[in-house]
Amino acid sequence: MTDRFRTAILGLGLMGGSLAYALRGFKDGIIVGYDPDEATQKAALKAGAVDAIAFLPEEAVKKADLVLFCSAPSGIFANMPRCFPHLKPGAVVSEICGVKGEMLRFVQQHLPSHARYVGLHPMAGKEIGGFANAEGALFQGAGFILVPPEPHDESALALLRALSAYVGAGRVVVNDAAAHDLLIGYSSDLMHIAATALVEEYPCGLSLAHTAGAFRDCTRVARIDAKLWRELLLGNAESITPHLDALAARLAAFSAALKAGDGAFIESFLSRANENRLRIDKL
Amino acid sequence: MTDRFRTAILGLGLMGGSLAYALRGFKDGIIVGYDPDEATQKAALKAGAVDAIAFLPEEAVKKADLVLFCSAPSGIFANMPRCFPHLKPGAVVSEICGVKGEMLRFVQQHLPSHARYVGLHPMAGKEIGGFANAEGALFQGAGFILVPPEPHDESALALLRALSAYVGAGRVVVNDAAAHDLLIGYSSDLMHIAATALVEEYPCGLSLAHTAGAFRDCTRVARIDAKLWRELLLGNAESITPHLDALAARLAAFSAALKAGDGAFIESFLSRANENRLRIDKL
Numbered sequence: 001m002t003d004r005f006r007t008a009i010l011g012l013g014l015m016g017g018s019l020a021y022a023l024r025g026f027k028d029g030i031i032v033g034y035d036p037d038e039a040t041q042k043a044a045l046k047a048g049a050v051d052a053i054a055f056l057p058e059e060a061v062k063k064a065d066l067v068l069f070c071s072a073p074s075g076i077f078a079n080m081p082r083c084f085p086h087l088k089p090g091a092v093v094s095e096i097c098g099v100k101g102e103m104l105r106f107v108q109q110h111l112p113s114h115a116r117y118v119g120l121h122p123m124a125g126k127e128i129g130g131f132a133n134a135e136g137a138l139f140q141g142a143g144f145i146l147v148p149p150e151p152h153d154e155s156a157l158a159l160l161r162a163l164s165a166y167v168g169a170g171r172v173v174v175n176d177a178a179a180h181d182l183l184i185g186y187s188s189d190l191m192h193i194a195a196t197a198l199v200e201e202y203p204c205g206l207s208l209a210h211t212a213g214a215f216r217d218c219t220r221v222a223r224i225d226a227k228l229w230r231e232l233l234l235g236n237a238e239s240i241t242p243h244l245d246a247l248a249a250r251l252a253a254f255s256a257a258l259k260a261g262d263g264a265f266i267e268s269f270l271s272r273a274n275e276n277r278l279r280i281d282k283l
Numbered sequence: 284m285t286d287r288f289r290t291a292i293l294g295l296g297l298m299g300g301s302l303a304y305a306l307r308g309f310k311d312g313i314i315v316g317y318d319p320d321e322a323t324q325k326a327a328l329k330a331g332a333v334d335a336i337a338f339l340p341e342e343a344v345k346k347a348d349l350v351l352f353c354s355a356p357s358g359i360f361a362n363m364p365r366c367f368p369h370l371k372p373g374a375v376v377s378e379i380c381g382v383k384g385e386m387l388r389f390v391q392q393h394l395p396s397h398a399r400y401v402g403l404h405p406m407a408g409k410e411i412g413g414f415a416n417a418e419g420a421l422f423q424g425a426g427f428i429l430v431p432p433e434p435h436d437e438s439a440l441a442l443l444r445a446l447s448a449y450v451g452a453g454r455v456v457v458n459d460a461a462a463h464d465l466l467i468g469y470s471s472d473l474m475h476i477a478a479t480a481l482v483e484e485y486p487c488g489l490s491l492a493h494t495a496g497a498f499r500d501c502t503r504v505a506r507i508d509a510k511l512w513r514e515l516l517l518g519n520a521e522s523i524t525p526h527l528d529a530l531a532a533r534l535a536a537f538s539a540a541l542k543a544g545d546g547a548f549i550e551s552f553l554s555r556a557n558e559n560r561l562r563i564d565k566l
Contacts, residue, residue: 123495143492171492183493186486191497194477196556197533199563203469203526207566209426209454210466212406214474217500222560226553230546237541243486244541248534250480255527258520263513270509273479277505280482283490 005029008064010057010079012044014126015096016070017134020049022167024136027065034060040131049134058086066159068120069095073231076103081110089114092156094163096120098184099235100147100177108149116156119147121180122169123188127223137168144169147180185239192229193244195222288312291347293340293362295327297409298379299353300417303332305450307419310348317343323414332417341369349442351403352378356514359386364393372397375439377446379403381467382518383430383460391432399439402430404463405452406471410506420451427452430463468522475512476527478505 005027009016012035020031033050034057035041041053054060061067061083069076076095087093093115097103100119107117123143126133144164148157157174164172175183199222233240257265288310292299295318303314316333317340318324324336337343344350344366352359359378370376376398380386383402390400407425409416427447431440440457447455458466482505516523540548 123493125495142495143490145492171490173490173492175488179488183486183489187489187493187498188495191481191501193534193537194481195497195501196553197530197537198474198477199556199559200533200552201529202559202563203466205458205462206466206470206563207426207454207456208564209428209456210406210470211563212408212425212471214408214478214504215470217503218474218478219560219563220500221497222556224553224557226550226557229553230550233541233549234544234546237544241538241541244534244538246484247480248531248538250483251476251527251531251534254476254480255524255531258516258524258527261517261520263517266516267509267513269483270479270507270512273482273505274507274509276482276485277502280485280489280494280502281491 005066006032006064007066007068008032008034008054008060009050009068009070010034010060010083011069011071011075012040012049012131012134013070014129014131014133014138015122016068017044017049017131018124018136018138019068019070019096019167020044021134021136022139023163024048026163026166029065032060032064035131043131049131057083061091062086063088064091066163067091067093069093069097072228073097073099073103073235077106080106084110084112084115087112087115091115092159093117094120094160096122098188098232100180101239102235104147104149104177116153117149118152118156118160119177119180120160120163121145121147121184122167127221129225129228140168141170142168144172145180145184146172146174147177148174150176181236181239185236186243189233189236189240190243190247192221192224193233193240194247195219196224198222288349289315289347290349290351291315291317291337291343292333292351292353293317293343293366294352294354294358295323295332295414295417296353297412297414297416297421298405299351300327300332300414301407301419301421302351302353302379302450303327304417304419305422306446307331309446309449312348315343315347318414326414332414340366344374345369346371347374349446350374350376352376352380355511356380356382356386356518360389363389367393367395367398370395370398374398375442376400377403377443379405380518381471381515383463384522385518387430387432387460399436400432401435401439401443402460402463403443403446404428404430404467405450410504412508412511423451424453425451427455428463428467429455429457430460431457433459464519464522468519469526472516472519472523473526473530475504475507476516476523477530478502479507481505
């Protein structure tokens with residue numbers, strides 16, 4: 001058993017748990033899981049998502065060929081320094097944090113030279129977290145962003161590509177950390193902020209009868225884990241605020257056009273949005 | 284045939300066409316359709332969505348017990364004055380315009396005293412319009428807002444309730460025009476503006492791999508008919524701009540909190556949004 005490829009997954013919530021399910025049999029190896037929550041440990045073992053449970057993070061990474069940090073960002077930042085001294089030579093480290101610039105700086109500061117690192121961001125999720133909601137199919141067709149440091153180890157990047165393919169990733173792209181953060185600051189962070197801002201207040205008298213698909217879809221991700229997203233948004237604040245300020249300015253301009261009855265502005269704004277929306281589906 | 288209940292539907296696009304399909308057999312009656320587009324006339328007849336086609340709007344409403352104006356707002360405003368002199372005594376007039384204040388004032392100015400009016404707003408639609416996309420199931424489970432004038436005719440309101448039930452409406456609410464416009468200014472208009480503003484610009488380097496459910500859902504309705512929505516948004520500008528200005532201010536405040544690293548503000552903003560989103564689902 002010791003010679004088999006060993007994957008350690010630290011944090012068995014929605015993302016780590018789903019990766020555990022999806023990675024069963026990856027490289028004919030075994031999966032060792034760690035989670036601080038005892039009920040999660042038991043559930044993951046019972047469900048067969050992991051082959052073994054480690055009771056300490058550093059126990060999980062010993063002998064591991066691939067170590068995936070899958071907690072919330074604060075958990076990753078807490079676990080990495082504990083685990084890094086126990087990494088075996090040649091181990092590949094990855095993590096699924098939604099912000100990569102800060103993560104990369106942290107890893108470069110702490111990772112021992114005999115280990116290798118490539119960041120991973122699976123563009124998948126659900127409004128509800130926890131191992132109970134984990135499922136192996138979560139990543140089917142999802143975009144996967146690989147974020148290698150510069151310079152990086154080609155075989156480590158290849159391992160992450162293999163992992164992405166194994167769990168069913170759709171398009172896989174490689175970005176540096178700065179590009180990742182800027183793009184995700186738009187495609188994910190800004191969307192979540194907009195959705196929450198849309199329901200931060202709502203008019204008296206509103207009922208479900210007044211809502212249709214537009215409301216449902218525009219506000220779906222306002223069902224949000226506030227503690228997790230506080231971390232993610234603060235961690236990517238520099239990349240988010242230019243998008244956010246531009247959005248607020250566009251809405252203010254749109255409001256001014258409505259007040260002025262400027263139909264030409266409104267129609268051209270809407271046309272451009274319609275064209276952009278179609279175009280993005282083909283990128 | 285002349286004694287049977289007669290429904291006239293003016294405008295056989297997505298909404299009028301879908302109503303035609305859904306209303307087949309309503310009150311054991313017949314449906315007469317009008318649409319200025321010849322291909323639509325033929326398609327609607329061929330599909331059996333209507334029993335007869337009128338070649339002029341005023342021909343369609345003659346002898347009709349129920350007249351449904353289903354064009355874009357400008358089409359409704361153009362057709363009503365042509366048709367109203369031809370209404371038979373006791374006819375019930377309705378329309379599906381998404382803005383009711385302006386419509387109500389227009390109807391009260393032009394409707395002959397022997398006819399009755401109740402506004403209707405089915406909260407259903409698609410990103411793509413036209414008769415080709417019409418379907419009878421469009422209204423299944425949808426919210427229906429009935430907007431009677433004050434004072435109103437109870438039997439006319441009852442007819443619209445019966446229509447709503449017949450086409451499969453979910454919740455049905457009655458609002459006055461001002462309340463309707465304020466609530467729809469939030470639940471529909473504001474959502475469409477937010478979705479379009481989110482894709483009015485997007486960062487260089489973006490690909491589909493960077494997008495997931497949040498992007499897809501938050502921006503779905505940015506696929507928009509710019510001419511139609513120009514009319515709708517301008518027609519409801521007074522009800523929309525307070526929502527829109529509040530949204531822009533909330534986004535600016537959120538941006539300021541991100542820049543200041545104010546985690547407490549961010550977490551409480553997100554928590555409140557999460558709670559509101561859950562609450563709205565139970566309204």
